[in-house]
Amino acid sequence: MKKIALITGANSGIGLATALDLARTGVTVCLACRNMAKAEEARQQILQAVPTATVELYQLDLASFDSIHAMVDAFKQNHKCLDVLINNAGTVALKQQFTQDGFEMQFGVNYLGPFLLTHLLLPLLEAAVPVSGEARIIHVASIAHMLGQLNQASFRGETPYSSVGAYAQSKLGNLMFNFALARRLPKGVTTQAFHPGGVDSEIWRDLPRLVYLLLRLFLISPERAGIMAVDLAVGSAHKGETGGYYSVQWPRPISRIARDLNKQNWLYDKSCELAGITGLNAVVHQKEKPLLATSTDVHF
DSSP states (O other), rough: OOOOEEETTSHHHHHHHHHHHHHHHOEEEEEEEOOOOHHHHHHHHHHHHHHTOEEHHHOOTTTOHHHHHHHHHHHHOOOOOSSSEOOOOOOSSSSBBBBBSSSSSSSIIIIIIHHHHHHHHHHHHHHHHHSSSSSEEEEOOOGGGGGGOOOOGGGOSOOOOHHHHHHHHHHHHHHHHHHHHTTTTTTTTTEEEEEEESSGGGGGTTSOOOHHHHTTTTTTTTHHHHHHHHHHHGGGGGGTSSEEESSSSOOOOOOOHHHHHHHHHHHHHHHHHHHHHOOOOOOBTBOOOHHHHHHHGOOO
């Protein structure tokens, strides 16, 4: 049976590169995108490269809890299980904006939306384990988390607004969620996070043109990041690994806050409250211990 992978923000950049490579391996790729016209363009691009590919489209706006619930309902109409979830979609907001549910846009789209989506899809990820032996969750994190602070007062916006601070906090949340989730997932379901490096993608589209052109000199292609995403998603070397943090480019530090178990647990519980869901209890399986706790390779 073909594996099924759901990739958020898969109409461009890392998401599209990942979807294309997964399609080449024979995986059914499901593109969860906000802009359906761009999603269809991405679908056609994948089919042109891989005519035998199976590519599905789903409407998803991570700035709306209603949209997230609706997307999961639509996905469940077509599938009873899910082998891979890649939380790739993200945004950079230069001016303060808010999600439909009243959260600061970067916190909502980059962190809280994927947090909710992951939990809603968890029953389908669990259902894949008896069929294929495992299910994997991948989070696109960032070295920018090193600048992040947990500021509960800013979750719904702040004055003055710091775009960099908000982005860093959202990426700190991604990484802390990965670590907290690794202690809570049922047997057979794993979670990994990775820093894709400085990638030339649409996430920088709101920057002034001259700033973008200068920045682009130091950016790498989405394809390089996509290779790591695919490896973490389906590579045999990562079977059974959970709670790891990887990077396409060095360095790969992890901040003190991100490694703080108490803060991880606090953020996890607070996020469940904000998203209106019941959280998972912590449990570590004998053969699936989080890499954060067992390998010095992930922090230095």
